Amino acid sequence: MAYFLETLIAGLFAGLMYGLVAIGFVLIYKASGVFNFAQGAMVFLAALVFVTLVEHGANFWVAFALTSGLMVLTAVAVEALVLRPLRNRDPLTLFMATLGLSFVIDGAAQFFLGTDVHMLDLGIDDIAEDYGGLFISWFDIVASLIVVALVAVLGIVFSRTRMGVSLRAVADDTLAAQSIGIRLPVIWRIVWSVAGVVALVAGLLWGARQGVQFSLSLVTLKALPVLIIGGFSSIPGAIVGGLIVGASEALADIYLGPLVDGSVSTWFAYILAVAFLLVRPAGLFGDRDIERV
Amino acid sequence: MTTIQDSIPEAGPAEALPSGATLLQIGLVAAGLVIAFGLVPSLASDYWLSSIIIPTVVMGLAGISLNLLQGYAGLVSLGSAAFMAVGAFSAYNLILRVPGLPLPAVLLLAGLIAAVVGVFFGLPALRIKGFYLAASTLGAQFFFPWLFTNYPWFSNNSQSLTISAPRLEFLGYDLQSPLGRYLLVATVTALLIGLAFLVVRSRLGREWMAIRDMETAASVLGIRVARRKLQAYAVSSFFLGITGVLWGFAYLGTADAHTYNLDKSFQILFIVLIGGTATIFGNFLGAAFIVLTPILLDHVVLAANIAYLSDQGAITNLQRVIFGAIIIFILIKEPDGLSAWIRRGVGALRARLGR
DSSP: OOOHHHHHHHHHHHHHHHHHHHHHHHHHHHHOOOOOHHHHHHHHHHHHHHHHHHHTTTOHHHHHHHHHHHHHHHHHHHHIIIIITTTOOOOHHHHHHHHHHHHHHHHHHHHHHHHHOOOOOOOOOOEEETTTTEEEEEEHHHHHHHHHHHHHHHHHHHHSSHHHHHHHHHHHHHHHHHHHHHHHHHHHHHHHHHHHHHHHHHHHHHHHHHSSSSSGGGGHHHHHHHHHHHTTTOOHHHHHHHHHHHHHHHHHHHHHHGGSSSSTTTHHHHHHHHHHHHTTTTTTTTOOOOOOO | OOOOOHOOOOSOOOOOOOOOOHHHHHOOOOHHIIIIIIIIHHHHHHHIIIIIIHHHHHHHHHHHHIIIIITTTOOOEEEEEEEHHHHHHHHHHHHHHSOOOOHHHHHHHHHHHEEEEEEEHHHOOOBBOOGGHHHHHHHHHHHHHHHHHHHHGGGTOOOOOOOOOOEEEEOOOOOOHHHHHHHHHHHHHHHHHHHHHHHHHHHHHHHHHHHHHHHHEEEEEEHHHHHHHHHHHHHHHHHHHHHHHIIIIIIISEEEEGGHHHHHHHHHHHHHHHHHOOSSHHHHHHHHHHHHHHHHHHHHHHHTTTTTSSOOOHHHHHHHHHHHHHHHHHHHTTTTTTTHHHHHHHHHHHHHHTO
């Protein structure tokens, strides 16, 4: 039983990370209908820049501020150089453009900052402690609190501020939003910036756990099943979807894995996502109807 | 429902005098065959054949496969390489376990096995539409490499989990040399291009396009949408299965499950978008781009003499940046893909000939 619970908790933590990456997707998808493959590359870029700054003696907050600034610049550049010229093109073209973008971002990050694996120490102890027979790391608890706080802040921003309301208007009906004077390019820049900062948070938490390296970029691939399960347009959905994927993947690995002589975590999430699609196509929290036959 | 185009005889100075356009078409096909089977084999060196021409042609064929599904039937797939893997591993096991099976039969059966698998992973298309469909093919993309590495039976229990090309021969002709492998690839490709044209100009192809353009209208017209969609997955996967065999055996010689990874699937997707959706020959332009760009960038690095500036890793990453940027640039500048070049070229030729 304890083994079950520990596997579950480890899976949930991994799921939290999936969810964090998926939030970035949701933001961009809501505002521009783009499935941003480059989100993983942004996680990697942010983490690599941050860790390089820290290694050169910057303190945490300075590095955080500088990296956030870089993510905003990236957002502005992406809007001007990629999104604007590709306005009104079909979603697949936009997806392919973000795939090209991910090449540019993680290629550039590694070209300028090197391909070494960096250790990242956030000063949070990552040692499992005994809580009534269960070993849970303090790091997991802090990371969970950070994610909860981030979701709460995003929730407040989107429901209370003028910018957040404009964003929801664009997500709801782009044409109507434009007609009342909401400027789409501005919204895109803001949303991509926020997604960049979310990517930074994800990169820090994940990088602290497994080192800052190129594989951070590949977490993107898990975002598709997470979003399908949680719903493409809901931030809490992204987190819940992430938790479901993380937990079920970990459990499938220990219970299903032995039956097939191997780890099933590379593909299990996709099968789960397809099963979800067939039963509940809009995802658990999605409001945008997925077209179904 | 026969269109005028279909009633025009495909070749030969038939009954009526063929129009200028048909003559031009016949001329282009003949020129293509002469180039593919006459000029290229006699002019190209072994290096050109095995490092540039064979991969370009095979990747172009992969592009055609995906284009049938995506460009003509409007269905999404992010797992093309998985179906190539299914084809390659099927062919390997067929040759291994069924002695004496001739090469054409192996290719055909490998394609058919891939087609069955493709239909299975296409089943969700009966319930969902659009980009979400990517989930099941992406699942295939991760499932098959896992299957082929996890069960060594598929690679005949080889230590390295690789499959090696069998002796390629047909009717006693040895096809092992670069030229032989090229002729194998070119022949299969020519046949499949012919098949692709037959398919897209048949009722099947027209109904795919009707579904792609407006599904509701298509079903009102009495088109059996579900069946047509599964057929799209079947045909596309059939092509991909054969392409996978060619890639593994005629180009690489040795392959493993990771030969057919997600990067390959994305490359095929790039080929379709860069080459142009719903085209056949555009795919070869896209493939040439995918194959040649890294080679050209290598030469640029050599010529610019910047290799000493940094290590190989940095240069690989610089190439990654440039490659990504070129892709974005083409997507922005050439919405119809590079096949727009062909269309302009043919248009100019037609104008020159005075129609």
